[in-house]
Amino acid sequence: xDMPTPDPAVLARRPELIRRLREVxxxxxxxxxxxxxxxxxxxxxxxxxxPPMAAVLPASTEEVAAALRVxxxxxxPVVPRGSGTSLAGGALPTADCVILGVARxxxxxxxxYDDRFIRVETGRTNLSxxxxxxxxxxxxxxxxxxxxxxxxxxxxxxNSGGAHCLKYGVTTNNLLGVRMVTMAGEVLDIGGxxxxxxxxxxxxVICGSEGQLGVVTEAWxxxxxxxxxxxxxxxxxGSNEVAGACVRDIIEAGVLPVAxxxxxxxxxxxxxxxxxxxxxDCEALLIVEVEGSDAEIDEQLAVILEIARRHEPVELRESRxxxxxxxxxxxxxxxxxxxxxxxDYMCLDGTIPVSELPDVLRRIGxxxxxxxxxxxxxxxxxxxxxxxxxxxxxxTPGQLELCEQMGAEILTLCxxxxxxxxxxxxxxxxxxxxxxxxxxxxxxxxQMDVKDVFDPEWLLNPAKVFPLAASEGRRRPGAGRSxx
Amino acid sequence: xxxxxxxxxxxxxRGAGGPLSVRxxxxxxxxxxxxxxxxxTAGLSGVRLYQPGALTLVAGAGTPLREIESVLAEKxxxxxxxxxxxxxxxxxxxxxxxxxxxxxxxxxxxxxxAGAARDFLLGVRFVDGAxxxxxxxxxxxxxxxxxxxxxxxxxxxxxxxxxxxxxLKVLAVPEAEATLVFHGHxxxxxxxxxxxxxxxxxxxxxxxxxDAGAAGGEGETRLRIxxxxxxxxxxxxxxxxxxxxxxxxxxxxxxxxxxxxxxxxLPFAGGxxxxxxxxxxxxxxxxxxxxxxAGPAHRAMMDWGGGRIWLEIADGPSDCGADGGVAAVRxxxxxxxxxxxxxxxxxxAIRAAVPMFQPEPPxxxxxxxxxxERFDPEGRLNPGLMGPAEVPA
Numbered sequence: 001x002d003m004p005t006p007d008p009a010v011l012a013r014r015p016e017l018i019r020r021l022r023e024v025x026x027x028x029x030x031x032x033x034x035x036x037x038x039x040x041x042x043x044x045x046x047x048x049x050x051p052p053m054a055a056v057l058p059a060s061t062e063e064v065a066a067a068l069r070v071x072x073x074x075x076x077p078v079v080p081r082g083s084g085t086s087l088a089g090g091a092l093p094t095a096d097c098v099i100l101g102v103a104r105x106x107x108x109x110x111x112x113y114d115d116r117f118i119r120v121e122t123g124r125t126n127l128s129x130x131x132x133x134x135x136x137x138x139x140x141x142x143x144x145x146x147x148x149x150x151x152x153x154x155x156x157x158x159n160s161g162g163a164h165c166l167k168y169g170v171t172t173n174n175l176l177g178v179r180m181v182t183m184a185g186e187v188l189d190i191g192g193x194x195x196x197x198x199x200x201x202x203x204x205v206i207c208g209s210e211g212q213l214g215v216v217t218e219a220w221x222x223x224x225x226x227x228x229x230x231x232x233x234x235x236x237x238g239s240n241e242v243a244g245a246c247v248r249d250i251i252e253a254g255v256l257p258v259a260x261x262x263x264x265x266x267x268x269x270x271x272x273x274x275x276x277x278x279x280x281d282c283e284a285l286l287i288v289e290v291e292g293s294d295a296e297i298d299e300q301l302a303v304i305l306e307i308a309r310r311h312e313p314v315e316l317r318e319s320r321x322x323x324x325x326x327x328x329x330x331x332x333x334x335x336x337x338x339x340x341x342x343x344d345y346m347c348l349d350g351t352i353p354v355s356e357l358p359d360v361l362r363r364i365g366x367x368x369x370x371x372x373x374x375x376x377x378x379x380x381x382x383x384x385x386x387x388x389x390x391x392x393x394x395x396t397p398g399q400l401e402l403c404e405q406m407g408a409e410i411l412t413l414c415x416x417x418x419x420x421x422x423x424x425x426x427x428x429x430x431x432x433x434x435x436x437x438x439x440x441x442x443x444x445x446x447q448m449d450v451k452d453v454f455d456p457e458w459l460l461n462p463a464k465v466f467p468l469a470a471s472e473g474r475r476r477p478g479a480g481r482s483x484x
Numbered sequence: 485x486x487x488x489x490x491x492x493x494x495x496x497x498r499g500a501g502g503p504l505s506v507r508x509x510x511x512x513x514x515x516x517x518x519x520x521x522x523x524x525t526a527g528l529s530g531v532r533l534y535q536p537g538a539l540t541l542v543a544g545a546g547t548p549l550r551e552i553e554s555v556l557a558e559k560x561x562x563x564x565x566x567x568x569x570x571x572x573x574x575x576x577x578x579x580x581x582x583x584x585x586x587x588x589x590x591x592x593x594x595x596x597x598a599g600a601a602r603d604f605l606l607g608v609r610f611v612d613g614a615x616x617x618x619x620x621x622x623x624x625x626x627x628x629x630x631x632x633x634x635x636x637x638x639x640x641x642x643x644x645x646x647x648x649x650x651x652l653k654v655l656a657v658p659e660a661e662a663t664l665v666f667h668g669h670x671x672x673x674x675x676x677x678x679x680x681x682x683x684x685x686x687x688x689x690x691x692x693x694x695d696a697g698a699a700g701g702e703g704e705t706r707l708r709i710x711x712x713x714x715x716x717x718x719x720x721x722x723x724x725x726x727x728x729x730x731x732x733x734x735x736x737x738x739x740x741x742x743x744x745x746x747x748x749x750l751p752f753a754g755g756x757x758x759x760x761x762x763x764x765x766x767x768x769x770x771x772x773x774x775x776x777x778a779g780p781a782h783r784a785m786m787d788w789g790g791g792r793i794w795l796e797i798a799d800g801p802s803d804c805g806a807d808g809g810v811a812a813v814r815x816x817x818x819x820x821x822x823x824x825x826x827x828x829x830x831x832x833a834i835r836a837a838v839p840m841f842q843p844e845p846p847x848x849x850x851x852x853x854x855x856x857e858r859f860d861p862e863g864r865l866n867p868g869l870m871g872p873a874e875v876p877a
Contacts, residue, residue: 114679115766115791137685159628170626172635173603188847194763195791196589196600197639198824198842199870200852204602204635208628225685248537254560254656296715303712351624354538384538385626423626431629438629439619446618446859447631453854465630 001048001089001429004463004475006096013074014053017098020074021056024066029104031055040099043084043091044146045430047400052079052093059104061179061187061217068215069185071098077459078183080211082151083125087347088428090157090210094463102153105217108132117176117193119220122153126160129221138223141168144424145336156216158426159208166382167258167291168224172207179218180206183455193220205450210426211461213454227291230258232328233301234287236280236314240264241358243284246311247381248355250288255303260382261287261332264361267339267376267389268331274338277331280315286381287332335378336389343374343391346403350414351423354384360417364388364410371406373399385423386414412437427465435467444470488527490609490617490648496523497646498615503867506642508546508584511577512570513641513840519867525583528648531555533623539654540606540623545583545647552582556654564655565601566592566743572753574829583647589639592747593690593708596682596788598655602638607651610637612644613860623651636855642866644859660716663739664707664724664731669693671786672770674705677727678789679766681707684726686719691789692746706742746787752796757782758808758830759796764823766790772820779812808834814842841870 021030031037032054042049053076058064071078081091081101093099105121106128112118113136120129126147129140143162144150150160156178161170168174177191191203206213237243247260263271263285272279279285290300301318308316319325331338339345352360361377368375378387388410392403411421411431415438421431435444448466451458451474458475468475485504487493497504503520525546533542536559543552549567556562567590571577584590586608591600607621620633637644669677674693681688690708707727709719724731734742745751752759764772769790776782781798797809808830817825824842827835844852853871860867 112767113683116682159632161626165626169599169603172632173599182847186847188851189845190848192822193765194823195595195788196591196602196763196824198763198826199639199844199848200644200855201589201602201635201639202848202851204638205632207635208632225683227687228685251539251656252537252559254658256656292715293718295718296712299712299714351626353535353540353624355535380626383625385624418622419624420622420627420629422629423624424628426628427630435630438622442616443619444630446612446616446620446633449858450631450633450636450855453851453858 002468003050003094003429004468006094010076010096011053013076017070017074017076018054020070021054021067024070025056025058025063029057029059029063031057040081040084040093040101043081043086043089045087045089045092045428048089048092048429050093050095052097052099053095055099055101057101057104061181064100064102064215064217065181065185065187067100068181068183072183072185072457072459075457075459077462079461080153080157080215082123082154082157083149085146085150086154086158086428087425088422088430090154090426090428090461090464092429100215102215102217103151109218112193113138115193116223117220118223119193119218120152122156122216122219123151126150126152126155133223134226137226139226140221140223141174142171152219152221153216156207156219157209157211158424161385161424163259163261163380166260166380167256172204174222175203175207175219176222177220178203178206178216180214180216182214183457183459188214191220210428210465212451212465213460228293229297230289230291231297231301231319232287232289232325233304233319234285234317234328235308236282237284237286237311238282238314240284240361242311243286244354244357246286246308249307249310250304253303253307255290255300257288257300257304257382258291259287259289260380262357262379262381263332263335264377266374267335267378270342270376271331271335271338274341275331275334277327279331282314287328332378339376339389339391344394346390346392346407348386348388348390348407348410349423349425350386350411350419350421351384352386352414352417352419354381356417356419357381360386360413363413367406367409371402373403373406383423384419408434429464432465433467435465435470441470448474485521486524486527490528490611493528493646493648494611494615494617497611497613497864500864502864504864506646506866508581508587509548509578511574511580512584512588512590523646525581525646525648532649536561540651541654542623542649542651543582544649545581545586547582549580549582549585557657560657561654562657563604563652564594564598565604566594566747567601568592568747568749570748573749573759575754582650586638586650587640587642587647593692593743593787596691596791597687597689602635604653605634605638605650606653608634608637608647609649610645610647613862613865618645621651625653641869643856643870644865646865658710658712660713661708661710661736661739662716662720663690663734663742664720664727665734665742666705666731668702669705670702671773671784674703674786675766675770675790677705678707680726681723682789684723686723687711688723690743690746691787693786694746694751695784697783706746708739708743746785749785749794751783751785752794755796756831757797758834759794759828760809760813760825761828762793762795762813762817762823762825763791764793764817765821768820769793772816775816775819776812779816780809782809806834806837808838810838839872843872
């Protein structure tokens with residue numbers, strides 16, 4: 001994986017950097033000991049590691065601003081970090097950067113059930129946002145599967161989704177405002193506890209900008225009343241085509257489930273062996289979940305089951321209890337764990353138009369045969385987000401590279417089918433070099449122009465998102481650096 | 485100028501000797517002075533892809549809104565963000581385009597539950613002020629590939645680029661709808677009822693209050709429920725139980741008519757006074773309306789549970805004055821904790837004197853000005869519409 005060469009002039013300024021950071025931050029907020037900076041050498045894309053020059057853990061917006069001003073003055077790149085759960089290398093350092101972690105900033109600042117928002121410091125974990133409001137009957141909807149650990153800061157940077165997003169949207173649809181610090185140390189409030197932008201939608205472009213436009217320290221988030229209940233139904237089908245047709249028919253019938261999950265045979269086999277969930281022996285499996293009161297759930301499921309029956313399912317399994325519902329979900333929820341027990345695996349997250357699923361799965365099967373690497377597929381069928389899991393052996397030299405090559409072909413295939421490279425995980429470094437598959441030079445230039453406006457010196461997370469060749473002219477070493 | 489293709493549009497922009505006034509249907513924005521040659525998007529029309537089973541529609545930006553709505557209705561689907569027909573309020577003719585809807589982020593009563601126009605926008609193609617042809621997003625709901633210029637283009641009123649194509653998420657038209665109505669709430673009582681409804685698990689898809697023009701400030705509160713027939717009956721019943729006595733229930737076409745009235749701001753139709761549209765914290769709405777009682781005479785409507793307020797400042801030299809109520813409205817909004825107030829309709833003289841959009845704090849204003857300069861270096865596209873002529877000190 002290409003990364004920019006660490007700038008020797010920046011590395012030479014390390015002693016001054018540490019000294020000046022210690023002038024503006026408490027002692028325990030500046031981490032300079034190499035034994036300790038190693039803890040920040042990677043995120044959840046563990047194949048790539050590089051300890052930063054230093055790490056800072058500010059506890060307030062003012063401390064974030066002070067740290068950024070020091071780095072800006074000295075021309076030191078900064079890589080923001082939430083909980084470090086990124087699967088795309090979003091928080092991967094370079095040797096000449098400072099990691100700025102917001103994990104210490106996790107307070108709830110304001111909760112308002114009348115106006116239905118919560119204001120939090122962005123180092124707070126996703127699940128603990130819901131945790132702060134669930135006793136009062138509310139929840140925060142975007143729920144990535146890493147939600148126990150991932151931070152709101154990272155969710156905003158990556159515009160994270162989750163199982164609920166078919167009905168409730170992703171982070172950008174649930175974000176009302178942010179307090180953000182620019183690389184120059186300016187503190188801006190964008191949006192607030194009201195709806196929509198009054199002018200240009202800066203909030204909309206900040207969300208999903210992968211830590212490249214500013215460091216978001218506080219956020220106003222939409223909270224929603226919890227539905228009265230939810231219930232899944234499990235359907236087994238004889239082919240991917242039939243399962244895909246069933247999804248299409250459910251949506252065309254006007255029902256909007258809260259989740260539609262798809263698993264293919266390899267995935268069903270592996271997870272069933274692992275979890276003992278007792279899934280049917282079939283080519284494709286759907287789990288469809290709906291919400292409401294018991295009677296409303298029955299009303300929706302009546303329509304869904306009637307549609308399912310028209311497709312001659314191998315099995316239909318309804319739930320009569322919370323326990324049965326949990327059993328239906330058990331296999332799906334242990335899918336990644338099951339794969340992990342079998343093998344090392346690479347999880348992709350390309351998105352495709354829902355109608356293309358059977359065709360794309362067939363072509364993934366062909367790639368699997370050609371590369372000799374097995375693939376199991378999990379798919380958010382409601383919104384087209386695929387998670388092909390490529391199984392490989394990290395201990396065999398060359399397998400990781402082979403896996404990456406195959407992954408690149410799968411993502412290219414997703415784009416060719418009318419979809420995109422990444423539906424949830426973001427570009428980071430992982431898909432950076434595939435950006436030219438989806439976007440032309442003018443498309444990428446327009447995005448980089450936005451970064452030029454927010455961070456003219458390209459100090460914030462500069463090596464991510466854009467192919468290095470494309471961003472090179474804007475990441476000029478020494479540009480905007482003042483003399484040490 | 486009416487380019488028939490994206491390439492022609494790019495050439496038209498590159499070759500423009502001066503400012504361009506970007507026009508979809510001309511139904512929504514009538515800002516003055518409208519400078520320069522009119523650049524129409526009418527030639528960029530047509531539904532290019534529609535997959536009901538994937539909830540996806542792609543169309544040229546110049547496609548008439550009514551054409552899109554009719555194509556969707558045939559399959560029992562719709563634009564869930566409920567864009568207004570602005571012609572009654574604005575006193576305009578013309579045919580609204582989907583590009584105009586997106587460029588102005590036009591979002592109606594259902595925004596309170598379903599989201600704004602920009603939340604349904606999956607992808608865009610546009611030509612910027614330098615003639616550069618750009619695409620962003622795509623046609624899938626889950627897309628975090630690079631920056632979200634899609635969101636930046638929504639609500640940019642043609643100042644960063646001219647939309648040529650949009651990809652939208654659509655949703656089903658539900659089987660049934662019902663509205664609970666209460667006569668005699670003042671703004672505070674209305675806001676409390678709307679908040680109670682929106683806090684409930686009954687998925688209220690519209691929460692509005694219209695003043696009756698009565699001296700006591702009393703008016704009519706409306707709460708909408710949509711869904712499958714059994715679900716609507718159940719939820720309307722539970723909601724009525726929650727709210728207490730005095731509420732009437734209206735169903736089907738009658739309910740829909742009540743929401744078209746809210747959507748299109750019909751109480752202010754035909755008027756000539758300044759019409760303001762505010763976004764603020766819902767609980768601050770009654771206080772703001774009380775605050776304004778001391779100001780110029782006006783009528784009011786709340787939508788989004790109080791999160792949106794429409795104000796019509798009465799016309800007439802002594803009431804409207806030279807400023808269209810801008811001092812009173814912006815002052816009251818600041819005292820209410822902030823948000824934004826947009827001057828949607830105004831007599832020409834006021835239009836010329838009062839900026840349409842909420843002034844931005846200096847740091848934000850610097851960023852938005854820099855973005856406009858990036859995407860439109862020659863200042864060709866609707867110059868002066870958004871942002872002050874100079875950055876405030």
